Amino acid sequence: MSPSTKQIRDAVAGYIATVSSGTSAEIAALYAEDATLEDPVGSEIKVGRAQIEKFYSALDSIDSTAELLTVRSGGSTAAFHFRVTSHLPDQTVVVEPIDVMTFDDDLTITSMRAVWAPEDVIAGQR
């Protein structure tokens, strides 16, 4: 049976919580084995859980938090606006992408596209 709207939105909340406090391995485990990831849109597409874990591993050494701002879903697709705040040694960097995700019936992520551009990044003194 296809997931309900609530199940999809709960899965998005789980993703955000894992990005905020989990490891790259824990984040990658939310994705299907053959999932695709395009972040930011227009960049090279990562295919498969190994490439996806490698992508998120860039965050493992950074103290960053993620919070969900707005989420919408329909069918097996979710779109959500969220904020990632990264606390670097000399500055705080904030970016608020809109991600588009698709899920399979088990609420595993089958694709993610992150819509944002370099000019959306806000850097400030911490």
Added chain:
Amino acid sequence: MSPSTKQIRDAVAGYIATVSSGTSAEIAALYAEDATLEDPVGSEIKVGRAQIEKFYSALDSIDSTAELLTVRSGGSTAAFHFRVTSHLPDQTVVVEPIDVMTFDDDLTITSMRAVWAPEDVIAGQR
């Protein structure tokens, strides 16, 4: 040459303005001849400008306004959160989808997917 981030975001603003005050024919003219439209996601996909104009024609007899809340773009893709307020005879209906659009190099819309679900519709007395 691929459109710039600013050009894509201006095209989204133009779409919102046309949805707000234009006719279905004017909205359809923003789409490529063979464009696709899926609104809401999970519903039957409309293909081609004629089907797309027919889709928007449901709005022609309704006093509705659209306003852009948040827009992000990267490559040839935009994602944007917006509000459509429809003033019906006996009530006001508000829905705030997140749309995902792709554009060609001439800033013509090649695809649109509207991410929202029936439970996102807010109806109130006017």
